[in-house]
Amino acid sequence: MSDKSYKYSILELATVGQGISIQDTFKNSVDLAQKAEDWGYNRFWLAEHHNMVSIASSATSVLIGNVAGATEKIRVGSGGIMLPNHSPLIVAENFGTLGQLYPNRIDLGLGRAPGTDQTTAHAIRSDRNASVFRFPEEISEIQSYFKIDNAKSSVRATVAEGVEVPLYILGSSTDSAHVAAKKGLPYVFASHFAPTQLHDALSIYYNNFQPSEYLSEPYTIAGINVIAADTNEQAEKLSTSLIRMMLGVMTNNIDYMQPPTEMNSELLEIKQHPAFAKMMTYAFTGDKETIASQVSDFLDETGVNEVIVASHIYDHEDRLKSYKILAEVMKELNRVIA
Structure with a gap:
């Protein structure tokens, strides 16, 4: 285990x-956010x-x-x-x-992924493909709208000028690692469903990072992904909801x-299928001791500063x-470090 403490967050x-x-x-x-705060x-x-x-x-900013x-x-x-779905001005x-x-x-x-299928992506914004290729430039546009000196511009997001809203670059492949490194921004990798290129992407980001303002x-x-319960058996049962859900995603039969x-x-058999197992490489299921071991190994293996956790569990109280x-x-891992 590293000598640094780790932050932990929720992806909802x-x-x-x-x-x-x-x-x-x-x-x-x-309710989850309120308890997570505590x-x-x-x-x-x-x-x-x-x-x-x-x-x-769907309406992310509203939520x-x-x-x-x-x-x-x-x-x-x-x-x-998902920036190609939106105007940079409206995002700002x-x-x-x-x-x-x-x-x-x-x-x-x-x-820059669509967050949906291609037909729906086209319905959201018919010119989104052009925007995908302009991802780095559109990030810069958003940054400019938040700057005080944009008050001199002919196009302004007046509610954003001078407001402190940190930007993070998300990715599920190596492409966005280059963007985050060049722009000197924090990098978030979607290893909860796309683990294959995690280590390559982190390496690119670390090796090419350019400090910024x-x-x-x-x-x-x-x-x-984490599904934790009092016993391994209980956690395994809870995980059956995730297995069915991810199978639906993989077979385009979403329910x-x-x-x-x-x-x-x-x-x-589904869980052990090579394609499914690869997608769920970083899906940790078990009791407290099992989860502690899996998360500790993940942190040691990746060296990331923070984990962001999705927990697809049917019952709210179980989640x-x-x-x-x-x-x-x-908290216990961080106490050990301290």
């Missing part, structure tokens, strides 16, 4: 369970996804405002805003507004998250329990 997709309303899903997100989580980020019945985090308004100190942000205005409402608490994570040295965050069932031979166990694990 507002996952919709079978028989659970979207309204209740949003209420559960707020448990020492650093930030609570909401993803951007579209046209998926199982995920309700960020809802969570920030119901909490006091935890950082709240986007994990992330939205997050400038959030930054005015909740000073020094709002993060702006930016990615925003960041003097590299800062990295990596995604993991509401299903209640957990006993693990059976069919689900074990709260999982995040509470993980918070205890992280």
Whole structure:
């Protein structure tokens, strides 16, 4: 274990369970954020996804405002805003507004994937492909809107000028590592579902990092899945909801998250399939001791500064329990370091 302490955060997709309303899903997100604040989580980020019945985090900035308004100190942000879906000016205005409402608490994570299928991506913004190739330039546009001296520009996001909203670059391949390094911005890797290029991307980022006015040295965050419970057997049962959900993603047969069932031979076979196992490389399931060992190994293996955790668990109370166990694990790991 390294001698540095680690921050731990939550990636929330507002996952919709079978028989659970979207309204209740949003209420559960707020309840989780409030408890996460008490448990020492650093930030609570909401993803951007579209046209998926199982995920309700579509209007990301709206949900960020809802969570920030119901909490006091935890950082709240986007994990992330899929920039090619949006105008840089509107992103700056939205997050400038959030930054005015909740000073020094709002993060702006930016990615360039669509967060949906190609047909839906075209419906969101028909010229998004051109925007994908302009990703670095559009990041610079957003940065300019937040600067005080943009007051001299003919196009302004007046609500954003001078507002402190840190930018983070998100990626699931090596492409964004180059962008984050060149711009001197923090880098967040989606290893919770795309682990293959994690180490290559981190290496590129560290080796090419250029200090900037925003960041003097590299800062990295990596995604993991965690399903924690009192016993390994309970955690394994809870994980059956995740297995079914990810199978639906892989087969383009997306449905509401299903209640957990006993693990059976069919689900074990899916779990052990090479393609599925690769995608879920960093999905940690078990009791507190098991999770502590897996997370500690991950931190040693990657050297990242922070983990951001997704927990796709059907029952709200079970999900709260999982995040509470993980918070205890992280506090104990950090005490060992100290």
